[in-house]
Amino acid sequence: MGKIVAVTGNEAVANALRQVNPDVCAAYPITPQTDMMQRFSSFVADGKVDTEIILVESEHSALSSCVGASAAGGRVITATSSQGLALMWEILFIAAGMRLPIVMPVVNRALSAPLNIHGDHSDSMGARDSGWVQLYSENGQEAYDNTIQAFRIAEHMDIRLPVMVCMDGFIISHSIERIEYLDDDQVKSFVGEYRQLYPLLDVEHPVSYGPLILPDLYMEYKRAQHEVMTKVSKVVLDVAEEFEKISGRRYGLFESYRLDDADIALVILNSAAGTAKDAVDEFRNRGIKAGLLKPRLFRPFPYKEVAEALKNAKVICVMDRADSFGGFGPLYMEIASAFMMNGSRPVLINKIYGLGGRDFLPEHAETVLGELVDILKTGNVRNYKEYIAVRE
Amino acid sequence: MKGWKELTPGAVVTEPGSSEQFKTGSWRAFRPVWLPENCIQCLFCWMYCPDMAIKVKDGKREEFDYDFCKGCGICAMECPGKKGNKAIIMVEEGK
Amino acid sequence: MATLTLKELSKKEILFNHGHRMCSGCGTPIIIKQLLLASDYPVVVANATGCLEVASCISFYTAWKVPWIHNAFENAAATASGVETMYRALKKKGKIDKEIKFVAIGGDGGTYDIGFQSLSGAMERGHDLLYVCYDNGAYMNTGIQRSSATPIGADTTTSPAGEVIPGKLQPRKNLTRIMAAHGIPYVAQTTPAHWRDAITKFKKAFEIKGPKFINVLSPCNRGWRSKTDDAILLSRLAVDTCYWPLYEIENGVTKINYEPKEKKPVEEFLRPQGRFKHMFAPGKEWLLKLFQEEVDREWERLKKEAS
Secondary structure (H helix, E strand, O other): OOEEEEEEEHHHHHHHHHOOOOOOOEEEOOOOOOHHHHHHHHHHHHOOOOOOEEEEHHHHHHHHHHHHHHHHHEEEEOOOOOOHHHHHHHHHHHHHOOOOOOOEEEEEOOOOOOOOOOOOOHHHOOOOOOOOEEEOOOOOOHHHHHHHHHHHHHEEEEEOOEEEEEOOOOOOOOEEEEEOOOOOHHHHHHHHOOOOOOOOOOHHHHHHHOOOOOOOOOOOOOOOHHHHHHHHHHHHHHHHHHHHHHHHHOOOOOOEEOOOOOOEEEEOOOOOHHHHHHHHHHHHHOOOEEEEEOOOOOEEHHHHHHHHHHOOOOEEEEEEOOOOOOOOOOOHHHHHHHHHHHHHOEEEEEEEEEEHHOOOOHHHHHHHHHHHHHHHHHHHOOOOEEOOOOOO | OOOOOHOOOOOOOOOOHHHHOOOOOHOEEEEEOOHHHHOOOOHHHHHHOOOOOEEEOOEEEEOOOOOOOOOOOOHHHHOOOOOEEHHHEEEEEEO | OOOHHHHOOOOOOOOOOOOOOOOOOHHHHHHHHHHHHHHOOEEEEOOOHHHHHHHEOOHHHHHHHOOOOEEOOOOOHHHHHHHHHHHHHHHOOOOOOOOEEEEEEEEHHHHHHHOOHHHHHHHHOOOOOOEEEEEEEEEEOOOOOOOOOOOOOOOOOOEEEEOOOEEOOOOOHHHHHHHHHHOOOOOEEEEEHHHHHHHHHHHHHHHHHHHEEEEHHHOOOOOOOOOOOOHHHHHHHHHHHOOOOOOEEEEOOOEEOOOOOOOOOHHHHOOOOHHHOOOOOOOOHHHHHHHHHHHHHHHHHHHHHOO
């Protein structure tokens, strides 16, 4: 049994980063991530880590210097939210294209305009095409555990891709929860020694990163990148299996909650899943077969496994804490695609909730489940996409 | 042309200086000709050549490297020559 | 410092190879050759997107015989900061024992404009890093568009000499002075024509610990509409007309390295370049005058600081 503490999500992730003790960290403040890098900076100042910290002048430079440091040949981290992630957008693709295993906690926050500092998933959802591996965390414990596992996933010699560990801004980053820490030694031996492919600092073997590629070769490079992405799921599961041995906590590609015989189901990410699980229990107590699926690995999306898990549900609501204006919510579009592959045709509706830190309460979850029950009975869908808990 | 399976991860180029496989000499419209009798071995041409197209050995210039010379003419322009006679002149390529 | 001779330098391996695809007669490869010849240490280069980057590393061909990284357009300094920091981190842990030098290279577009923030941040943080700007006075790689380094009056595709507006009307940004104002240990200007000056400055920079900035004039016969053989000639004229003075600012102390015995009128520098052709048309004398005034003003200010 590890050390039990009562800490915020930011503090827990900062501690995980301290235990990993990366070589270089680039830090730039942005609410609600700031506290994480502040704590990490204290670790640096107090000599609790050997990390060299670069206090950059923007998030764009944060990720740019991470790319340089990672290519140079060592373990590299940074952290951001919202506008910061948006600012580093072009470099996200570069980091993935160059196959650099940078690990970055993202404290999910809404995107401007209007300016909002509270939690929703529009930032990391906006980055889903970038080639980064994306892990989502329901609570502080998951954020801590995912951060540690992220290094093993990123640095796996078959993978070597950057990894984003997402958690809800304020709701998780700033709330104190009961967290169980691993020992420093356990984390150190779990992440192991860093190995580099083509380090820039190996001056005996000069390499060139970032060539110009013309139409005759670009697509082959992207095909190769796609191939690597197909290997990530297996590595995520392998790493989770190893992690279970040292922590006793079991992780998969997603969490299935009371889903086996469920007639109606919710698909929901991050902290709101915790709230929704209570509503599912409430409905089960009333004799209604409700269930829930909470994705953990969002990129690459485990379509086959998710469709398999949801195969018995007849009416499903996918809840998105981000919107793709002019389309459906990002999570909805993934779930819909999953069913295309296995031929199931449940009724699939989309609700947009919790934008800009709007609370997601048990009664909201219950209302949605109630609507699913109605659809199950009558077969009538009022609306395929709807914003909930919005004042008219 | 290489298939996707043969490519280096991240498009990293692992062979330093491999640009020499691309012969830029084909770009020339004019070619420099070295007249050693007028050459004072000042090595200005070597220093000012943008394409490292002047072979040197033991501190002395030798022939042009016509595989890479783009015919810019900087060497001819900068050559001090001997007694007003340049050691490099530009002639039209192909003549 | 031992006397530099071309003979001795010619015995060194040039770590920037031919087969690169810079234009015939471009000033930049000459600068890179001089930069790499100047170093007695292994060097790692971070290069911003632009002419040099795009022409020196394409698909499987790289001209670089040193470790090199191209990240994006505006972040050469940030990328180099990351490499330099990783070096310090690994050296501290005993994983590296060599002395390695770090250089970030960008054109004027990627340095004066889009790369300015990243450059300023890197210089302010005090990384042991040399930034070399090859200033050809416009966004040349994309086809000659105006940058803040473009000289006043110049014709570029986004500041064309048109019927109503005769070219770029804003004065040039003096980035060298802005970098000196950052209080970094060493700032200098040079040209590839003045090879001894350039190599001495590069060597000096490699020996100084901390952030350094060297701005190098890079004639571009495409964008300047000059001839393929006059890069060196134009660099000399730039210096002799005091348009591009050779100077250094070391720990805040300005030193002019070369004062022309006879300061030539700026027209001698402008005439061989097609991008200034319209300034010699009747009715455009005011533009020439503006150019000369700017050059004189900057030169006088420099002389005052150096005294």
